[in-house]
Amino acid sequence: MKWNSLKTKAALAFTALLSTLAQAGPDLGAAEQQATNWSAIIMFAIFVGFTLLITKWAAKQTTNTADFYTAGGGISGFQNGLAIAGDYMSAASFLGISAMVFMSGFDGLLYSLGFMVGWPIVLFLIAERLRNLGKFNLSDVVSFRLEEKPVRTLAAISSLVVVAFYLIAQMVGAGQLIKLLFGLNYNIAVVIVGLLMMAYVMFGGMLATTWVQIIKAVMLLSGATFMAFMVMKTVGFSFAEMFNQSIQVFSKVHDVSLDKAAEIMGPGSLAKNPLDALSLGLALMFGTAGLPHILMRFFTVKDAKEARKSVVVATGFIGYFYLLTFIIGFGAILFVSNNPQFIDVAKMAVTGKLELVGGNNMAAVHLADAVGGDLFMGFISAVAFATILAVVAGLTLSGASAISHDLYANVFKKGQTTPESELRMSKIATLGLAIFAMILGILFEKQNVAFMVGLAFSVAACANFPVLVLSMFWRGLTTRGAVIGGIVGLVTAVTLIILSKAVWVDTLGISETPVNPFNGPAIFAMPLAFFCCWFFSVTDKSARAQAERKAFDAQYVRSQTGIGISGASDH
Numbered sequence: 001m002k003w004n005s006l007k008t009k010a011a012l013a014f015t016a017l018l019s020t021l022a023q024a025g026p027d028l029g030a031a032e033q034q035a036t037n038w039s040a041i042i043m044f045a046i047f048v049g050f051t052l053l054i055t056k057w058a059a060k061q062t063t064n065t066a067d068f069y070t071a072g073g074g075i076s077g078f079q080n081g082l083a084i085a086g087d088y089m090s091a092a093s094f095l096g097i098s099a100m101v102f103m104s105g106f107d108g109l110l111y112s113l114g115f116m117v118g119w120p121i122v123l124f125l126i127a128e129r130l131r132n133l134g135k136f137n138l139s140d141v142v143s144f145r146l147e148e149k150p151v152r153t154l155a156a157i158s159s160l161v162v163v164a165f166y167l168i169a170q171m172v173g174a175g176q177l178i179k180l181l182f183g184l185n186y187n188i189a190v191v192i193v194g195l196l197m198m199a200y201v202m203f204g205g206m207l208a209t210t211w212v213q214i215i216k217a218v219m220l221l222s223g224a225t226f227m228a229f230m231v232m233k234t235v236g237f238s239f240a241e242m243f244n245q246s247i248q249v250f251s252k253v254h255d256v257s258l259d260k261a262a263e264i265m266g267p268g269s270l271a272k273n274p275l276d277a278l279s280l281g282l283a284l285m286f287g288t289a290g291l292p293h294i295l296m297r298f299f300t301v302k303d304a305k306e307a308r309k310s311v312v313v314a315t316g317f318i319g320y321f322y323l324l325t326f327i328i329g330f331g332a333i334l335f336v337s338n339n340p341q342f343i344d345v346a347k348m349a350v351t352g353k354l355e356l357v358g359g360n361n362m363a364a365v366h367l368a369d370a371v372g373g374d375l376f377m378g379f380i381s382a383v384a385f386a387t388i389l390a391v392v393a394g395l396t397l398s399g400a401s402a403i404s405h406d407l408y409a410n411v412f413k414k415g416q417t418t419p420e421s422e423l424r425m426s427k428i429a430t431l432g433l434a435i436f437a438m439i440l441g442i443l444f445e446k447q448n449v450a451f452m453v454g455l456a457f458s459v460a461a462c463a464n465f466p467v468l469v470l471s472m473f474w475r476g477l478t479t480r481g482a483v484i485g486g487i488v489g490l491v492t493a494v495t496l497i498i499l500s501k502a503v504w505v506d507t508l509g510i511s512e513t514p515v516n517p518f519n520g521p522a523i524f525a526m527p528l529a530f531f532c533c534w535f536f537s538v539t540d541k542s543a544r545a546q547a548e549r550k551a552f553d554a555q556y557v558r559s560q561t562g563i564g565i566s567g568a569s570d571h
Contacts, residue, residue, distance in 0.1 A: 081313025101329020105264025481537025489529025
């Protein structure tokens with residue numbers, strides 16, 4: 001009994017910590033415009049020029065819809081794993097988690113663990129079956145035995161909501177970074193991101209997006225490895241020495257006793273509300289398995305074996321990356337916090353806390369300056385920007401597939417389209433999404449980036465995950481159950497988000513007190529979505545429902561064996 005209560009307490013403490021940290025995530029605020037950083041601009045120009053050449057090459061290879069959405073299924077498991085890692089290691093992770101470690105020590109590591117937990121679910125539950133059942137995206141899998149029109153419409157709408165939340169986070173992050181580093185106006189910075197992403201997706205499709213993500217992942221990992229190596233070199237490659245020195249510097253900079261400073265080595269302030277904690281834990285765990293731009297990547301490989309391999313590779317790279325961010329965060333305590341050139345004295349006088357030039361989210365960028373000088377800082381800045389660009393390209397592609405493949409080709413035209421017209425529609429959808437993303441990026445300039453990513457995960461966990469899992473694993477799921485369950489999950493999650501303090505009070509400023517006291521919707525909306533899927537399926541006695549239950553065996557065989565799947569096209 002004692003052991004169980006200890007386990008419960010430990011689990012609650014961990015999830016509570018995750019929640020606290022999500023709330024305290026990387027708010028880039030309104031970054032100040034800085035003097036033009038020429039080394040960063042040159043690095044940035046080289047990277048963009050190189051990736052646009054890749055796009056030009058990919059455009060020649062992209063001749064049909066299969067090429068556009070899935071790179072013709074010709075990507076290897078290792079390449080795809082690296083691209084997934086590139087998709088997942090967004091700037092919120094790189095800048096945000098290292099900033100959390102910089103400010104509060106060990107807490108940051110535990111936050112990154114939250115994002116890691118979802119990967120085994122993707123590996124064991126979803127990757128293989130998804131590849132065997134689908135063709136282009138999530139909707140293909142869900143509508144395999146269910147009625148096409150309502151199911152595809154639902155999957156497309158929920159995918160677009162997730163994409164919108166994720167796009168906001170990335171566009172704001174990119175705008176703030178460019179404004180800070182290049183001395184450009186924020187609105188111009190957002191438009192540049194929008195135009196580049198449009199170019200990648202519209203002309204090169206998935207092939208260009210994949211290669212941009214691979215290059216960016218390699219650059220990010222090598223840049224972060226170099227930074228971590230330089231930090232470890234100064235402390236004689238001893239973690240104990242790094243922690244000791246960090247405690248001493250932290251005590252001096254923050255003007256606290258050594259005992260107080262030593263608290264950064266343990267879990268920090270836990271969430272006041274355990275339900276928020278649990279909610280965030282659920283969103284981070286199951287949201288990964290419902291993110292349309294991550295799921296879409298499994299169709300770029302030729303079979304289920306390669307899909308499995310790509311998850312293992314991605315998990316390895318992502319795990320390694322989060323370990324590096326942890327070292328970078330502690331390195332920033334050692335090199336940045338006590339260096340006057342990185343400290344914003346005027347801001348400190350107002351807040352009474354340690355403030356870095358350009359905001360505390362720039363801890364990793366300043367560390368790059370401290371260990372590698374101006375040129376390396378330019379490289380890291382260009383990489384952080386490229387990171388955002390690659391993630392945004394992947395998101396736009398999954399949004400375009402929801403509009404053209406699901407809504408246009410299969411719902412409005414009932415499958416009576418030519419590949420050429422679908423491809424044309426995809427490009428129009430990409431243009432529309434890019435303009436939409438630019439507007440959202442400008443509107444949400446001051447919004448918390450990590451919080452927006454957390455919301456995207458929450459919506460994915462409440463709307464996409466229940467329907468996807470039940471359609472693959474439960475014979476009893478019917479079209480009625482899937483549609484009602486998905487709509488309830490989506491509407492409940494979005495409503496709870498709008499009525500929460502973060503949106504109702506902080507963003508919209510409608511009243512002083514929020515209607516919904518909880519920040520995370522997943523703990524309420526996800527079980528409700530599962531319940532509605534089950535209840536409305538069980539009570540569905542129609543002839544259509546009977547046929548759908550019977551069709552489960554054929555689906556199950558295909559999901560396990562892959563007989564009848566679309567193969568790879570040659571490039």
